[in-house]
Amino acid sequence: MSPTLHMIPARRGKATRLNAGEAIRIVNTHGAQVVDTWAFSADDMGEFMSMEHIRPTLGRIFPTAGDALVTNRRRPILMFEEDSSPGRHDTLIAACDDYRYGLLGCTDYHDNCTDNLHAALRQLGLCSPETPSPLNLWMNIPVDPEGHTSWGTPLSKPGDHVVLRAVMDCVVAMSACPQDILPINGAACMPTEAHFEILGR
Numbered sequence: 001m002s003p004t005l006h007m008i009p010a011r012r013g014k015a016t017r018l019n020a021g022e023a024i025r026i027v028n029t030h031g032a033q034v035v036d037t038w039a040f041s042a043d044d045m046g047e048f049m050s051m052e053h054i055r056p057t058l059g060r061i062f063p064t065a066g067d068a069l070v071t072n073r074r075r076p077i078l079m080f081e082e083d084s085s086p087g088r089h090d091t092l093i094a095a096c097d098d099y100r101y102g103l104l105g106c107t108d109y110h111d112n113c114t115d116n117l118h119a120a121l122r123q124l125g126l127c128s129p130e131t132p133s134p135l136n137l138w139m140n141i142p143v144d145p146e147g148h149t150s151w152g153t154p155l156s157k158p159g160d161h162v163v164l165r166a167v168m169d170c171v172v173a174m175s176a177c178p179q180d181i182l183p184i185n186g187a188a189c190m191p192t193e194a195h196f197e198i199l200g201r
């Protein structure tokens, strides 16, 4: 039986449980959508995939296929198994939040990845006191030799996917980033839906 494809609606989040050995395939359906991605231990929401622990473990700021993605307790939680895209994913930038959009000039509430994470976890009856820094799939943040960062557009194409395999029982949460002011979701600044499916179930 082929796996069921689930939608992450534009500007919204979804979370799913993964048993150790299962994998999640996340699809950039329209090609230019950033998907903020988190993973929490199923046993303890206080242990989660951690960008600041991944970067020194890899000795790189861009994870690629074949890398183990570790937690804040430095244990592998996901294996980055496949990547059909050019492999540019961000580990530096915090999840967007309503404060961020306020600084960008919004005077009303703006959808954001932080609230999407917590809403997605609530749908599974879970709660995280923290908003860990996400693995920002397909978010293209070029870093120049002087250390300056800029807001690039994704290098991915429609249908590009990544496969992340659970090393431990975990919860994976994703947010189709609602950023529509900076061009991180493409020059059109038009957030779109993305998809995922569970493999090996």
Ligand SMILES: [Zn+2]
Binding pocket: 036, 095, 096, 112, 113, 114, 176, 177, 178, 179
């Ligand atoms: Zn976002």
